[in-house]
Amino acid sequence: MEKPNNPHFQNAAKELAGLIYGVSLDGVITRNEYAALKSWCGQYEHLCSYEPFQHLFARIKPIIDSGKISGEEIDEIDESIDLFLEEIGSNNTSHNPDQIFINGMFQGILSSGDINDQEVYKLKSFFELEGNEKIREEYSGLYELIKKVWSDGKVDDAEFRILKDYLTLLIKNHEA
Helix, strand or coil, X not given: CCCCCCXXXXXXXXXXXXXXXXXXXXXXXXHHHXXXXXXXXXXXXXXXXXXXXXXXXXXXXXXXXXXXXXXXXXXXXXXHHHHHHHHCCCXXXXXXXXXXXXXXXXXXXXXXXXXXXXXXXXXHHHHHCCCCHHHHHHCHHHHHHHHHHHCCCCCCHHHHXXXXXXXXXXXXXXXX
């Protein structure tokens, strides 16, 4: 059995937290977003040999497999992730997002195949949250692009393609 401080457990949970945040930004979870969540389950199921991760996985997998996720279940998943991260001595991702969380969030946003007005508005709001100054600085190019896109209060097709390409590039750079 792997030790609790193994970063794979922490990183998997943080990625899921970001993914959940990203797919739920617009309040609608599409078939493609469910597929992304199920893919996460498949990718990290092998980590269930570690008891706290197995407990987290056992709580969230049935919710994801159900094919429907309510707002309450999103909250339940977030709470389960936060409890898991606390248990292994990590920071709470909801209040202390890091690169892994943010990468998961970008994946969640892109998983629907579309970037809509609600997602852009909430992503802009995320960057502007008090305490996210460092993230805003680190992603200043994306933040400036989002402000420009949102200046008219909507996302048109050309802006969607630019945002999609930019987010995809950020994800690929993080994975490299």
